[in-house]
Amino acid sequence: METTQEAKAACSPERKKENRLLTIFTVMFKMGCVTFGGGWGIIAQMQEEFVDRRGWIEEEDLIDFLSLGRSFPGIMIINTSVIFGYTVAGFWGAVLAAFGLSLPALISIAVVTYFYSAIKSNVIVARALSGVRCAVIPIILGAALRLREKSLTGKSSYVLAAIALFVCTFTKVNKILVVLGGAVFGLLALAVKRGGRHG
Numbered sequence: 001m002e003t004t005q006e007a008k009a010a011c012s013p014e015r016k017k018e019n020r021l022l023t024i025f026t027v028m029f030k031m032g033c034v035t036f037g038g039g040w041g042i043i044a045q046m047q048e049e050f051v052d053r054r055g056w057i058e059e060e061d062l063i064d065f066l067s068l069g070r071s072f073p074g075i076m077i078i079n080t081s082v083i084f085g086y087t088v089a090g091f092w093g094a095v096l097a098a099f100g101l102s103l104p105a106l107i108s109i110a111v112v113t114y115f116y117s118a119i120k121s122n123v124i125v126a127r128a129l130s131g132v133r134c135a136v137i138p139i140i141l142g143a144a145l146r147l148r149e150k151s152l153t154g155k156s157s158y159v160l161a162a163i164a165l166f167v168c169t170f171t172k173v174n175k176i177l178v179v180l181g182g183a184v185f186g187l188l189a190l191a192v193k194r195g196g197r198h199g
Contacts, residue, residue, distance in 0.1 A: 020089050021096055023054075028081060028100035041136055042077050042101070044143030046084070056088050063151050071179045078102060160185055 027049050035041045043066060050056045057065075065087070069080030078098050085097030112119070119125050152158055160182060167173050 017089065021092055024085055024089055024093055025096040025100040028085075028097050029103060032101045032104035040140040040143060043080070044139050044146075046080075047143060047146060050084070050088075057084070059147065059149075061087070063147055067179065067182075071176060156185075156189060 031042050031045045031049075035045060043062070047059065047062055051059055051062055062084075065080045065083045066076075068083055069076045069078075072079050078101065081097040081101045082094045085093035085095070087093075089096075152161060164178050164182065167178055168175065
């Protein structure tokens, strides 16, 4: 009888939510510990952990979170993690996702700052960081290629992506304007499609 009650308690919505909150914190903390090179490397891991492995969100959701996170002020990956956490587990999910992701960086920066004078000219440290930067590029490219199928759904999408890439690479246009331009393009494309249907 007690075993049955314990099983029911383990399957209760409250316990499931607690387990999900704990998972969000631990997984995001792990990502923060092992990811170098900024938010794009973390996006690849979020896709693997929460889309492919756990199925909590769809690829389209992750792309939407990324677009919104890029559009708001602040650090893109923290914004994205907050939106993700809130979507899957409410307010505390947002708090724990952001805190778990940023805590390793806060600890690392505190340690490096404390010992900065001793390591700033260390050749070994400089070489290690150089190697890490090289390893990050394939991770970013891999994430971009996996997200491509859900993001680029037609010829017009490829044209828009090419234009955005050119603007980001060869001009000094603010990236927020690029994102807003993509949103306007999407709304115009929707209006044209609806107009064609009514016609």
